[in-house]
Amino acid sequence: MLKRLFDALIIVVLMAYVLIGAPLAPFHGDEATQIFMSRDYAYQFIEDNWTRVRFTDPPISPQEQHLRLLNGTVNKYLIGLAWHLAGFSLADLNEQWDWGADWDYNHSTNHAPSPDLLRTARIPSSLMLTLAVPVIFAIGWQLGGRPTAYLAAILFALHPALLLNGRRAMMEGSFILFSLCVVAAGLWFIKNSQRRASLIALGVSSGLAVASKHTAVFSVSAIFAGCWLYLYTALMRQPRLLILTFLRMYVAALIALGVFIALNPAWWSDPFGRVGDVLTLRTELLEGQTAAFGGYTERNEALDGWARFVFDGTPQYF
Known part of the structure; x- marks a missing residue:
């Protein structure tokens, strides 16, 4: 106590x-x-x-x-x-x-x-x-x-x-919270994949994470992949349960997509078209930032810059 x-x-x-x-x-x-x-x-x-x-x-x-x-x-x-x-x-x-x-x-x-x-x-x-x-x-x-x-x-x-x-x-506050919620929901899903609440939690938290900041799609994808690999290894000798688990993860992904779109009215008319628009705008933004602030021309330079920034750079904030 x-x-x-x-x-x-x-x-x-x-x-x-x-x-x-x-x-x-x-x-x-x-x-x-x-x-x-x-x-x-x-x-x-x-x-x-x-x-x-x-x-x-x-x-x-x-x-x-x-x-x-x-x-x-x-x-x-x-x-x-x-x-x-x-x-x-x-x-x-x-x-x-x-x-x-x-x-x-x-x-x-x-x-x-x-x-x-x-x-x-x-x-x-x-x-x-x-x-x-x-x-x-x-x-x-x-x-x-x-x-x-x-x-x-x-x-x-x-x-x-x-x-x-x-x-x-x-955006970082909600991005951090809901990304961690995805991790927590993923752990819950692994241990209780047959419970409906676990797949709902995984789907809702994933949708909120990506709706908070688009880059959350990478961490969400990693959690889904990790859940699938773990459960596939655990259930590979039980094909019926494995198929049910896959379907549950598919439902969780649909829930995540639904939550994301519900929070993005700009996507309602043509979700697939908006994906292309966002990728185009994001590419233009990165190219503009690279042109304005400079960038690396070779992979070795990029790796060296990363190492210096992470291990040798003076602490700073932006």
Whole structure:
């Protein structure tokens, strides 16, 4: 009993540490862009104008549609809910951060949020990061018992990069939380693959993770592959159970897809077409960043740069 109480105390202390430090995180221009994007919440749930958030050609607002396709949706909706509950309105929102201009220009031309709006917009992501603490504790417990759970939770709650970006009004908070939920659901599915709740949890958490940030598709794919390989090895001599397990994983994938599309109105009219649009926009963005900031021309240079950045580079934040 005392051990369980101490477990709970450690989790609560770590969660409080994560949440309390949110106002201390230095501002990032992407926060302004996420707040700008939260006007989609107003279009849908305040003005009931769903046409504004659906894909149109030509777009009603090229700027908004471009951001809508490139970014996740969970954080912007939560930011919208936060400022709505706090008494802000659509007129209080800033414009998108202009990366081609300097700090003074952005702050003097309404491309940066007010201090009160920024504090409010950080609440959802900070809460998501805070809720991730008990999730990673549970994952550690499943993998190695109490010692592993403590180590995982403490390392997570004290990790500078996670704290910095998860506390900001950006996509990382929900991305981290739901990615960890996918891991937890995957472990549950492996141990209880015949239970309907486990496949629902795997599907819903996967959909929320990818809807939070598109790059979650890689971790989600890895978890699905890991679940299948583990269960295939365990059930290969039981073909009937193996087929049922495959079908359950297929259902979980369909649930994930359904959750993702439900949270992305811009995809409703032509999901397959949007996949191509997103890949094109993402490629153009990466090419533009490479052209602006430079890139590696050879594989050896890239590997050397990675090694220097990871092992020799001076600690820094962005």
